[in-house]
Amino acid sequence: MPAHIGFDNKLYLREQTAAIVARVQGFNSKLYLEFGGKLLFDYHASRVLPGFDPNVKMHLLQQLNDKVEVILCIFAGDIEKKKMRADFGIPYDIDALKTIDELREWGVSVRAVVITRYDGQPAATAFKSKLERRGMRVYTHGFTKGYPTDVDMIVSEHGYGANPYIETDKPIVVITGPGPGSGKLATCLAQLYHEHRRGVNANYAKFETFPIWNLPLTHEVNVAYEAATAELKDVNLIDHFHLDAYQTATVNYNRDIEAFPLLKRILERITGQPSFYKSPTDMGINRAGCGIVDDAVCRRAAAQEIIRRYFIYAGEYAMGLVEKDTVERIELLLDNLHLKVEDRCVVRPAHDAARAAQAAGKGNDGVYCGAAIALHDGRIVTGKNSPLLHAAASLVLNAIKVLAGLPDHLHLLPPDVTRSLNHFKKNVLKGKMVSLDVEETLIALSISATMNPAAATAIEKLKELAECEVHLTHMPTPGDAAGLRKLGVRSTSDPEFPSKYLYLS
Numbered sequence: 001m002p003a004h005i006g007f008d009n010k011l012y013l014r015e016q017t018a019a020i021v022a023r024v025q026g027f028n029s030k031l032y033l034e035f036g037g038k039l040l041f042d043y044h045a046s047r048v049l050p051g052f053d054p055n056v057k058m059h060l061l062q063q064l065n066d067k068v069e070v071i072l073c074i075f076a077g078d079i080e081k082k083k084m085r086a087d088f089g090i091p092y093d094i095d096a097l098k099t100i101d102e103l104r105e106w107g108v109s110v111r112a113v114v115i116t117r118y119d120g121q122p123a124a125t126a127f128k129s130k131l132e133r134r135g136m137r138v139y140t141h142g143f144t145k146g147y148p149t150d151v152d153m154i155v156s157e158h159g160y161g162a163n164p165y166i167e168t169d170k171p172i173v174v175i176t177g178p179g180p181g182s183g184k185l186a187t188c189l190a191q192l193y194h195e196h197r198r199g200v201n202a203n204y205a206k207f208e209t210f211p212i213w214n215l216p217l218t219h220e221v222n223v224a225y226e227a228a229t230a231e232l233k234d235v236n237l238i239d240h241f242h243l244d245a246y247q248t249a250t251v252n253y254n255r256d257i258e259a260f261p262l263l264k265r266i267l268e269r270i271t272g273q274p275s276f277y278k279s280p281t282d283m284g285i286n287r288a289g290c291g292i293v294d295d296a297v298c299r300r301a302a303a304q305e306i307i308r309r310y311f312i313y314a315g316e317y318a319m320g321l322v323e324k325d326t327v328e329r330i331e332l333l334l335d336n337l338h339l340k341v342e343d344r345c346v347v348r349p350a351h352d353a354a355r356a357a358q359a360a361g362k363g364n365d366g367v368y369c370g371a372a373i374a375l376h377d378g379r380i381v382t383g384k385n386s387p388l389l390h391a392a393a394s395l396v397l398n399a400i401k402v403l404a405g406l407p408d409h410l411h412l413l414p415p416d417v418t419r420s421l422n423h424f425k426k427n428v429l430k431g432k433m434v435s436l437d438v439e440e441t442l443i444a445l446s447i448s449a450t451m452n453p454a455a456a457t458a459i460e461k462l463k464e465l466a467e468c469e470v471h472l473t474h475m476p477t478p479g480d481a482a483g484l485r486k487l488g489v490r491s492t493s494d495p496e497f498p499s500k501y502l503y504l505s
Contacts, residue, residue, distance in 0.1 A: 006298040012291030017060050019285045020207070024067075024171055029201035032188040034286075035176040036208045040102055045209055047490065048224045048302040049292065051434035059209070061174065069111045069170045070103060071183050072096060073177040076124035077141075078117050085178060089485055093127050094179040099178065100136070111118045111173070112137040112166050114184025119143070139164050141247055144186060155269040160186075174207075180232060185263075191269050203276070204267065205255040208284035211236045215289055220302035222251055223333055227309040229253075230321050230329045238366075243277035255463035256280040257304045304469075306333055307344045312494035315475050318495040344492065346471035348371040353391070354473040357384035367474070369498055372393035373489065374469045375403065386435065389496070392472055392480040393441035394486070396465070404454075410427035412455045413444050438476075438483025439441050463490055474498040 008072060018366050021094060024031045037045070038456050046054040053059065061068050078092045087093045100110050100320035108237040113131055115124050138361075139194045141163040146153025153159050173191070175184045188204050195202035208226035220238050232255075239252040243259055260280045277283050284434045292298055308329040318321045334340070342348055353370030362368075362384070369391035371383045381402050385397030397412050418436065436444065442462075449456040466488035484491045 003244070004297060005051040005303065006294040006296075007291045008289065008293045009056055011293075012052070012340055013056055013059055013063075013286060015287035015290045016056075016207075016285070017063055019287050020060070020064065020172070020205075023285055028174070029170075029203050029495060030171055030203060032173050032175060033081045034184045034188050034206045036209065036284075039174075040099060042209070044224075044228055045288075046426070047308075048305045049219050049288070049298055049393055050301050051293075052291070058103075058108070061108050062106060064172060066106060066171045066172055067170055069109050070174045070176060071112050071114060071168070071187065072099060072110060073114045073116050073128075073175060073182045073187050074122045075177075075182050076118045077113070078095045078179065078182070079124045080121045080122075089482060092182075093123075094102055095178040097131075099176075109170055110136075112139055114139045114166070114183065114187050115140045116142055116186060117143055123417060136293055139166055141183065141187065141190065141444045142192075146389055147186075151262070151265050151269055155266060157375045159270040160190040160270075161197075163190040165194035166191060169289050180229070180390045187199070189266060189270070192421055193268070196270055196272070201271075204273075204283070208415050209255055209288050211251045211283050213239070213252060213284065213286055215249050215251065215292075215357050218336070220299040220306070220337065221292075223337065224302040224305040224309070225253070227306045227333055230309065230313060230326045230333075233329070237280050242281040245278035250279075250281045252280050252284075258281075264297050265421040287338070303337060304341055304344060306330070306337065307339060307341055308490070308492050310334060310341060311344075311471075311494070314495040315493060318475070318497070338502045344469070344471060346374050346380065349382050350471040350473050353382035355384075357391075367499060369472065369474045371470065371472045373399050373465070376464070376468060385498075388415075388422060389435050389441065389487045390477065390480055391435045391474070391482060392470075392476055393436050393438050395470070396438055396441065396462075396483075397445070397458075398469075399465060400458040400461040403464055404458045406454055406458060407444060410454055412452065412458055413425075413441070413448050414452070417444060417448060437479030439479040440486075442483055442486075462487060479492065 030162040041057055042054045043302045046052045050104065069245065072097050074092060082091045084091055088095065105109050113136055115128055117137065118124055119142065131138045144154055145159050175188050177184050192202050192204060201486045210220040215222055217236055217238060226236055236251050237254055237257055239250045239257060242248060242250045257280055262275060265273045312332055313322055313327050317324060317327050349372035350370045353372060354368050356368060369385040371391040373381050373395055374474060375381065379402065381395065381399045383391050384397050385391040401408065401412065421436060445459055446453055447458050470484065470489045470490050470491040472493040475493045475498060478499055
């Protein structure tokens with residue numbers, strides 16, 4: 001197995017599939033399986049567990065396809081406030097549409113969409129209409145009366161019973177959603193209520209990946225989960241319910257541990273019998289720990305992810321999207337593991353490039369930006385901003401020249417082309433930032449490739465940038481962010497704005 005691989009995806013898939021099948025057979029009933037984390041493109045997992053397939057859950061569903069159908073949940077409030085999925089740069093409602101399309105492409109049926117905590121929000125109503133006009137079954141669930149204190153009200157026709165029942169046929173019903181707080185658990189419990197009212201012995205479990213219950217509390221992979229959910233204030237804890245029941249220390253997170261006594265009571269009230277579960281760890285089906293084959297590789301990768309999350313949250317704080325305590329939580333995690341932001345190998349070279357831009361006086365509007373990328377063979381390439389190019393755009397061009405073995409002085413974009421584009425942006429479109437961002441540069445490069453053999457050679461190297469580590473000394477503009485995302489690089493940036501202008505189109 002390659003030295004940089006720390007996780008055996010095939011082993012994990014085999015173990016996780018077997019565990020789900022065993023849970024269904026153990027219950028001898030219908031299973032509502034809440035999927036924690038992302039169903040598709042789980043890039044966090046692939047970053048902290050090198051070798052993890054970000055679409056492994058879909059491979060699992062394919063293996064169980066004759067037994068599985070999917071219900072997708074989305075919180076009405078997330079639709080209303082246009083909450084974004086950062087790794088794709090799209091709002092949750094669009095991500096839900098994208099997920100439905102991709103599930104169909106994988107051959108997995110989507111039974112219905114549930115808009116949760118619905119209270120007539122206009123954007124949610126429009127989303128519902130859009131789906132229904134495309135032939136999707138859409139249900140709305142309101143706030144559960146009595147939740148969280150009045151179990152008698154919760155488990156009644158006025159609580160879970162007030163939500164419409166969703167007809168399903170298969171023994172495993174996967175409940176998923178585009179992000180945390182999407183109402184997956186409430187949907188599972190409402191369905192359980194209706195199933196038992198109909199005489200069906202349905203049960204609940206949770207498909208989990210993080211935290212990994214059989215890794216130490218302070219293991220970097222588990223700490224990386226805390227870093228990823230710092231805004232939600234999730235904290236990993238020893239599951240004391242599991243410790244009391246089995247005398248075995250396992251790791252879970254605070255919300256599941258805090259909710260367990262109430263959830264256990266609700267399940268017992270719905271089913272009319274003592275709960276099968278003695279702890280929140282019991283509720284999870286999580287064999288991720290079995291897939292770790294090189295602990296040191298996973299620890300190093302997770303440490304890098306914690307640093308990456310620091311930069312992400314620091315940028316979001318600068319933009320007013322999160323509070324200061326979120327950044328402080330990440331700083332504490334870094335201190336506890338004796339990590340520094342400079343431990344990310346592309347940070348110092350990016351700052352060196354920015355200083356070089358300043359020394360040469362070749363910034364843009366008095367702002368000097370640098371960027372650096374670590375290629376897969378370990379080489380570091382840098383770029384800096386200029387009146388013609390953003391630092392990220394310069395970086396991409398420099399990187400593919402290195403990969404193609406082309407000399408540094410060679411122009412992939414002829415100067416007259418970049419000058420013409422700058423003139424067009426400034427004098428025709430009346431733009432304030434006229435240097436080319438990554439998206440614009442990639443378009444110009446594709447045009448240049450029709451006339452320039454060197455550009456045609458270099459453009460084929462763009463695919464080799466996927467999963468390379470990138471750092472910028474300034475936050476990317478929308479065109480830079482979109483371009484870097486399409487290239488599939490793992491980018492971070494300092495929490496500095498790239499221009500004196502408050503508005504960047």
